[in-house]
Amino acid sequence: MPALEEEPRPQPHFLVVTYPAQGHINPARHLAQRLARATGARVTFSTAVSACRKMFGAGAAEAGQEFVDGAGVCHVPYSDGYDDGFDQRVHDSATYMARTRVVGARTLAAVVRGFRAAGRPVTRIVYTMLLTWVADVARDNGVPAALYWIQPAAALAAYLHYFRGTDGVDKAIAAAAVAGDPLASVLVPGLPPLRLLDLPSFLTVSSDDPFAFVLDTFRSVVDVLNRDDDSPTVLANTSDAMEPEAVASLRQHGVDIVPVGPVLSFLDAAGAGVAKNGTAASCNDLFKQDDTGYLEWLDAQPAGSVVYISFGSMSTMSRRQIAEVSRGMAECGRRFLWVLRKDSRGEDDDDDVAAAAGERGVVVEWCDQVKVLSHPAVGCFVTHCGWNSTLEAVACGVPAVCVPQWSDQTTCAWLVEQLGAGVRATVSGEYDGVPAAGELVRCIDVATSEAVRAKAAAWKEKARAAAAVGGSSEKSLREFVGKARAN
Numbered sequence: 001m002p003a004l005e006e007e008p009r010p011q012p013h014f015l016v017v018t019y020p021a022q023g024h025i026n027p028a029r030h031l032a033q034r035l036a037r038a039t040g041a042r043v044t045f046s047t048a049v050s051a052c053r054k055m056f057g058a059g060a061a062e063a064g065q066e067f068v069d070g071a072g073v074c075h076v077p078y079s080d081g082y083d084d085g086f087d088q089r090v091h092d093s094a095t096y097m098a099r100t101r102v103v104g105a106r107t108l109a110a111v112v113r114g115f116r117a118a119g120r121p122v123t124r125i126v127y128t129m130l131l132t133w134v135a136d137v138a139r140d141n142g143v144p145a146a147l148y149w150i151q152p153a154a155a156l157a158a159y160l161h162y163f164r165g166t167d168g169v170d171k172a173i174a175a176a177a178v179a180g181d182p183l184a185s186v187l188v189p190g191l192p193p194l195r196l197l198d199l200p201s202f203l204t205v206s207s208d209d210p211f212a213f214v215l216d217t218f219r220s221v222v223d224v225l226n227r228d229d230d231s232p233t234v235l236a237n238t239s240d241a242m243e244p245e246a247v248a249s250l251r252q253h254g255v256d257i258v259p260v261g262p263v264l265s266f267l268d269a270a271g272a273g274v275a276k277n278g279t280a281a282s283c284n285d286l287f288k289q290d291d292t293g294y295l296e297w298l299d300a301q302p303a304g305s306v307v308y309i310s311f312g313s314m315s316t317m318s319r320r321q322i323a324e325v326s327r328g329m330a331e332c333g334r335r336f337l338w339v340l341r342k343d344s345r346g347e348d349d350d351d352d353v354a355a356a357a358g359e360r361g362v363v364v365e366w367c368d369q370v371k372v373l374s375h376p377a378v379g380c381f382v383t384h385c386g387w388n389s390t391l392e393a394v395a396c397g398v399p400a401v402c403v404p405q406w407s408d409q410t411t412c413a414w415l416v417e418q419l420g421a422g423v424r425a426t427v428s429g430e431y432d433g434v435p436a437a438g439e440l441v442r443c444i445d446v447a448t449s450e451a452v453r454a455k456a457a458a459w460k461e462k463a464r465a466a467a468a469v470g471g472s473s474e475k476s477l478r479e480f481v482g483k484a485r486a487n
Contacts, residue, residue: 190249
């Protein structure tokens with residue numbers, strides 16, 4: 001009797017699901033593109049309808065509607081219940097998260113069922129943090145899940161040990177927070193010594209803080225990792241070289257962590273959809289690019305002479321902060337390019353912005369950050385130190401002046417100093433969390449010193465080696481896909 005032939009396995013199909021914020025969309029799209037280019041797997045990207053409309057136009061998509069972007073990536077959005085967009089000035093964040101958990105789970109499950117009915121079943125769902133409900137959607141539909149961690153591995157280690165109470169680290173953090181001592185030493189298992197101010201800020205929020213709900217979200221991340229039956233693999237946007245202690249600590253405590261970073265599309269210059277200058281041919285940010293000729297202005301500046309200033313996509317700046325940063329740049333006498341969105345400042349601040357630019361500066365609404373950091377005229381980056389910006393600075397070899405505000409930015413700043421690739425500014429309560437002018441000048445001088453520039457250049461080579469074909473992160477990603485094919 002002839003042996004029964006095994007039914008052929010379906011082609012691997014990764015569904016990458018992300019929270020609809022620029023800092024989450026960027027690394028998720030980069031991962032989707034890398035998965036498709038490096039492995040040949042089918043990849044679909046999914047974020048909320050509201051974000052898709054900002055990226056591709058008001059009529060671009062409805063929940064469950066499939067389309068392909070300019071880089072060849074397939075998109076199918078889900079609805080988070082706020083298809084017209086979420087406005088933090090109008091809507092309550094905690095209510096948004098609760099509603100997304102219900103509406104998002106329902107509409108994403110419909111996306112998964114739709115692919116199965118079309119003969120293109122999803123074989124692995126990859127979701128970014130804050131969307132732990134996606135793991136439940138995956139479980140309910142019999143699809144393995146993987147968490148894409150888009151913060152430093154050190155931040156995940158801090159959350160893991162805090163919520164597990166490993167070696168009493170939760171009590172130590174709580175005691176230091178009650179004492180109000182930001183310089184108190186906190187020993188997180190396996191990590192180099194940290195101070196309270198180096199930990200993710202959500203670990204020290206009070207129960208009445210308006211962002212206290214975010215800590216519960218990170219608790220749910222750890223709860224999912226604690227599952228005995230289907231704890232997800234963690235794809236981490238970091239490398240073994242950048243965070244060896246954090247990666248080792250997570251592995252020693254049962255987390256299946258796979259460092260695949262830095263996941264940045266401009267490092268995949270040989271891939272499809274990449275322009276000759278090494279940046280993605282399809283940008284589609286949530287914010288419109290400024291067309292004031294800032295790149296041409298950079299072309300006219302001497303090498304390493306420009307300070308690039310950007311505090312990210314979610315920050316807002318008060319008139320007092322704008323004035324103090326402006327004063328610092330006037331005192332240091334350096335050329336600068338400053339990203340200062342209108343929606344992050346008051347409508348009556350135009351005169352302050354014009355004064356901020358002066359004769360040596362250019363102020364723009366939004367820019368192509370990778371092109372700016374890659375430009376030879378840029379010699380320093382004053383940054384809020386979000387993980388995306390941190391990785392981009394490291395991969396471009398640009399020293400950083402770190403001005404962290406919240407969340408993992410404090411841990412990113414600590415890591416930049418650990419690497420020797422920048423300096424953390426001491427911020428002043430007098431100026432609403434930005435450094436005083438004199439401190440900004442001091443930090444820029446340190447960051448542009450020969451020693452720090454040399455360290456930044458060395459880390460550029462290490463970051464690019466990890467992501468290159470045959471590098472540690474690229475091999476780890478291929479191994480992950482290989483296991484997905486076998487399962």
